[in-house]
Amino acid sequence: MKLYLAPLEGITGWIYRNAQHVCFGGFDKYFIPFISPNQHGHFSSREKKDVMPENNKDMYAVPQILTNKSDDFLQTAARLREYYGYDEINLNLGCPSRTVVTKCRGAGFLGEPERLTRFLDEIFEKCSSKISVKTRLGMEDAGEFERILEIYNRFPFEEVIIHPRVQKDFYKNKPDLEAFSKAFKSSENPVCYNGDITSVESYSEITGRYPGLDRVMAGRGVLADPALGRELRGGEPAARAELRKFHDLLYEGYCREMSGDRTILFKMKEMWSYLAPSFPESKKYLKKIKKCEKCRAYEAVTDEFFALY
Numbered sequence: 001m002k003l004y005l006a007p008l009e010g011i012t013g014w015i016y017r018n019a020q021h022v023c024f025g026g027f028d029k030y031f032i033p034f035i036s037p038n039q040h041g042h043f044s045s046r047e048k049k050d051v052m053p054e055n056n057k058d059m060y061a062v063p064q065i066l067t068n069k070s071d072d073f074l075q076t077a078a079r080l081r082e083y084y085g086y087d088e089i090n091l092n093l094g095c096p097s098r099t100v101v102t103k104c105r106g107a108g109f110l111g112e113p114e115r116l117t118r119f120l121d122e123i124f125e126k127c128s129s130k131i132s133v134k135t136r137l138g139m140e141d142a143g144e145f146e147r148i149l150e151i152y153n154r155f156p157f158e159e160v161i162i163h164p165r166v167q168k169d170f171y172k173n174k175p176d177l178e179a180f181s182k183a184f185k186s187s188e189n190p191v192c193y194n195g196d197i198t199s200v201e202s203y204s205e206i207t208g209r210y211p212g213l214d215r216v217m218a219g220r221g222v223l224a225d226p227a228l229g230r231e232l233r234g235g236e237p238a239a240r241a242e243l244r245k246f247h248d249l250l251y252e253g254y255c256r257e258m259s260g261d262r263t264i265l266f267k268m269k270e271m272w273s274y275l276a277p278s279f280p281e282s283k284k285y286l287k288k289i290k291k292c293e294k295c296r297a298y299e300a301v302t303d304e305f306f307a308l309y
Contacts, residue, residue, distance in 0.1 A: 074127055157189040
């Protein structure tokens, strides 16, 4: 089984990926949160750091591109290949954010199948890199995916990563496993399952339901349990010392790369909003962490917290 870490915008950047990889590992591919090409063709500071090879050592990292313009995709893919050495690119057709969708990007692009077909024709004709796609089932109804899959089947994707929800679901409701089953059987390309893999039990349910499925992507489940990839391979849950090391690598990385206590603490509070529920009796410490306005106060609270576990 191939296990992938999902690209979660603003969360699984290079600092997070490295901390997870060093402390727990378990993933065959680490997908980099999307690059959104701009009119000048330049990468932002964040995007550059995310794709720099030295920030992705000893891991197979795959950059993701969010666009509906073939020229932008091709230019960005060429730049990633020539300057950074990436020969695999992932196309984002799954982001459900309204600000993305209203611009006909991410999941919004699925609502224009003819335009999408022309886009794919152009990038597959001219791009020398391998191309995979991360997709939803459609905008409003899973029935839309029959047409979308017909389009995907015309092209030699490296893999089709399916999150079996529609755009309007965002991350609510349950994944549509019946729709995924139809897609899994009908796809001409390798298929990866993505959606609500949060434990060994949920993973076993999916892999047991689809014999022959050989790749799975996890995202938010890893934020709650950074050792999840290792556990899915039969390894041990995170030990206290490992979680402390993971936390410290994140915190040190953000302190080094960001300026201002407020900015650093925003990142750490976001991390704790996912991680804290995994700890018994963590509510009072999560409240303390949320109240922290200075890094010094935050360090005192987390030192006290880790001393208990």
